[in-house]
Amino acid sequence: MKILIKNIKQLVQVEETPRLKVAGKDMNHLACIADAWLAIEDDKIVGFGKMDDWEGIADWTNLTVIDATDKIVMPSYCDSHTHIVYAGSREGEFVDRISGLTYEEIFTRGGGILNSANKLREASEEELIESALKRLNEVMLQGTGAIEIKSGYGLSTESELKMLRVIKKLKTLSPLTIKATFLGAHAVPAEFKNNKRAYIDLLINEMMPKIAEEKLADYCDVFCEQNYFTKAETIEILTAGKKHGMTPKVHAEQLSNFGGTLAGIEVGAISVDHLEFVGDAEIEALKNSQTMPTILPGAQFFLGLQHPPARKMIDAGLAIAVASDYNPGSSPSGNINFMMSLSCINYKMTPEEAINATTINSAYAMDLSKTHGSIAIGKQANVFITKEIPSYSFIPYSFGSNLIEQVIINGQIMSQ
Ligand code: NIG
Ligand code: FE
Numbered sequence: 001m002k003i004l005i006k007n008i009k010q011l012v013q014v015e016e017t018p019r020l021k022v023a024g025k026d027m028n029h030l031a032c033i034a035d036a037w038l039a040i041e042d043d044k045i046v047g048f049g050k051m052d053d054w055e056g057i058a059d060w061t062n063l064t065v066i067d068a069t070d071k072i073v074m075p076s077y078c079d080s081h082t083h084i085v086y087a088g089s090r091e092g093e094f095v096d097r098i099s100g101l102t103y104e105e106i107f108t109r110g111g112g113i114l115n116s117a118n119k120l121r122e123a124s125e126e127e128l129i130e131s132a133l134k135r136l137n138e139v140m141l142q143g144t145g146a147i148e149i150k151s152g153y154g155l156s157t158e159s160e161l162k163m164l165r166v167i168k169k170l171k172t173l174s175p176l177t178i179k180a181t182f183l184g185a186h187a188v189p190a191e192f193k194n195n196k197r198a199y200i201d202l203l204i205n206e207m208m209p210k211i212a213e214e215k216l217a218d219y220c221d222v223f224c225e226q227n228y229f230t231k232a233e234t235i236e237i238l239t240a241g242k243k244h245g246m247t248p249k250v251h252a253e254q255l256s257n258f259g260g261t262l263a264g265i266e267v268g269a270i271s272v273d274h275l276e277f278v279g280d281a282e283i284e285a286l287k288n289s290q291t292m293p294t295i296l297p298g299a300q301f302f303l304g305l306q307h308p309p310a311r312k313m314i315d316a317g318l319a320i321a322v323a324s325d326y327n328p329g330s331s332p333s334g335n336i337n338f339m340m341s342l343s344c345i346n347y348k349m350t351p352e353e354a355i356n357a358t359t360i361n362s363a364y365a366m367d368l369s370k371t372h373g374s375i376a377i378g379k380q381a382n383v384f385i386t387k388e389i390p391s392y393s394f395i396p397y398s399f400g401s402n403l404i405e406q407v408i409i410n411g412q413i414m415s416q
Contacts, residue, residue, distance in 0.1 A: 001064070001411060003040040004057060005385065008068040011036035011048060012392050013075050013359050015376040021292065021364040022356045024317035030352040030392070038073055040381040043410040048375055064413070068385050071405065072392055075374050076145025076382035077336040077358045080365035081249075081273050081296060083150050083183075083327035084135045085166050086116055087123035090328045103303050103330065104255065107227065112329055113153065113187040120153040120163065128166045129173065135326065136174045139334040140414060143404050145382030146373075147176050147334075148323075148366045150221055152183030156191075157207050160184050164216035175409045177380065179366045182207070182217035182246060185229050185237050200233060204240040212244035218367070219270070220246035224260030231259030238267045247367070253277040254299070265289045271321065271365040275308040276300055283309075283316050292365040294321040295357070297342035298331030310347035320349075321365045322357035341399035351393040381411040 011033040022029075037054050039047040057063065093106050093115065106112050120128070132149075139147065149167045154160035160182070167180040184203045192199035211217050220241025224234040238248035248267045252260025254274035261282040264272040272286075273294040286293055295308050314320055322343050326334030340354040349357070363373030371380050385406040386395070395403055407414045 001042060002062055003064045003066065003408065003411065003413070005038045005066045005068050005073055006054075007051060008036040008038060008073045009070050010034055010072045010392060011038055011375060012072060013355060013374045014048060015374040018370065018376055019360060020369045021319045021361050023319035024314060027314055027319065027353040027356045028350055030355055032392070036073075038375065038383070040408065040411045043381050045375060045377055045379050045381050047377065066385065066406070070388040072386040072389060073383055074143070074355070074386070074392065075359050075372070076384055076407070076409070077143045078146040078362040078366060078368060078373050079139065079144045079324050079326070079334060079336060080148045080271060080321055080362040081294060081323035081325050082147055082334060083152060083325070084147070084334065085128055085132045085149055085151070085163050086120060086153055086328050087128060087131070088116070088119035088328070089332070090115060093329065104227070107187070110190065114190060116153040116328055117155045117159070117187070117189060121156070121159050125162055125166055125169070128163070129169055132166065132170055133173060135334065136170065136176055139326070140176055140409065141404065141407055142335045142337060142402070143384045143407070144334065144336055145176060145380070145409055146178070146363065146366065146368055148179045148181055148219070150181040150183040151217075152186030152221070155184065155187065155189035157202065157210065160207055161210060161216070164211060168216055175412065175414070177368065177372060177382070179218045180216060181219040181221045181249060182211050182241065183221040183223070185222040187223065187228055200237060203237060208240055208244040211246070217246050219249045221249040221251060223251040224263055225251070225255050225258050231263045234260060234263040235267055238263070238269065242267065249273065253282065254305070261286065265291050270367065273323070274299065276305045278308060278313070283313055283318065286313075286318055287316065292321050292361060293318055294323055294362070294365050295343065295347070296323055296325035296331065297339045297346065298333055299325045301342050301346070302331050307346055310343065310349055314349070314353060319361050319364070320353070320357050321361040322354065323362055323365070337395055337403070338399060340396040344396040345399070351396050354396055355392060381408060383408050
């Protein structure tokens with residue numbers, strides 16, 4: 001199967017020399033080709049260039065030609081932080097927050113993550129697969145081509161394994177590229193309320209060996225926060241996860257400055273995520289690390305938290321990734337177009353920075369930047385074609401609009 005997209009108004013995020021990530025001032029640069037063509041063969045990108053330099057195609061058999069006059073082509077987004085396997089929803093808590101309760105108050109009353117855990121424990125694998133597939137399809141049509149999915153609503157050996165097996169199944173059922181993360185340390189479940197030590201021992205001694213044996217997770221994550229897990233516990237859990245072959249990630253500095261970023265850097269985390277309360281010490285430490293600071297604008301917006309200092313971080317020379325955090329409690333949307341609007345409007349990131357953050361840098365945060373996150377020869381043919389729009393800046397500018405007309409995943413045209 002071959003696809004030729006021709007007359008592309010703007011082919012965005014092209015790479016002649018592959019990069020793993022883009023940092024600091026370079027984030028404000030986005031390589032584009034005006035009036036371009038893009039060729040795909042099977043599931044890979046095999047060529048691109050200017051229409052003026054196009055020499056035609058040697059073999060026209062089995063070729064689909066798409067005319068993208070006045071349309072923009074972009075590499076699919078990489079969403080490096082989601083919790084899209086869940087049961088039920090939490091709009092009741094949304095209304096409670098409107099009436100004045102905080103996210104933390106809801107959690108200490110047994111709601112929040114524990115509310116989702118109660119619902120997930122009741123759900124069958126089949127139900128979880130069906131609802132997650134719907135969400136995957138939804139975000140695919142919104143431009144996402146690769147996605148990380150976390151466990152963390154099971155909070156028992158049986159239910160965490162159930163979640164991770166569901167994610168493993170989704171890898172075979174969905175065309176999207178999927179990475180799995182073990183987030184048993186998302187919260188201390190009610191049964192261990194007065195014995196957190198025993199729960200951490202269960203995570204390390206019972207859950208991790210089973211997860212490693214079935215090869216169920218690429219990453220291990222911890223919610224490092226007051227009332228959840230301390231910095232020392234985060235380091236302990238992530239160090240154990242590494243011994244079981246899982247690369248660390250951290251939910252860090254979301255509700256307070258609590259040590260998650262420094263914990264993540266210490267154990268060599270691939271990313272530290274949220275960062276509303278990140279300070280100068282963390283920014284300095286991130287500069288000397290390979291860890292990708294990841295901003296989750298949906299959760300910050302939905303919970304009404306203070307803004308993460310994204311501008312300050314980029315100006316300090318850091319790379320930044322942006323992801324959706326799609327989950328029922330703090331970000332019930334996986335729409336990366338909207339995440340980019342929030343990044344530009346609220347954090348003063350430029351459209352170029354926002355696109356780098358949701359493509360190549362978020363690919364890095366899930367070990368995919370060699371194969372995803374840009375238009376480069378040999379990379380996975382995951383791209384989308386917009387409706388007729390004037391420029392790529394129109395995407396974050398038109399918040400809330402659906403501007404994506406056609407999605408290609410693994411070289412296959414997906415139906416809208
Ligand atoms: O990334 N911060 C912790 N975990 C999720 C929220 C999970 C939930 O409320 O269900 C987050 O925001
Ligand atoms: Fe999260």
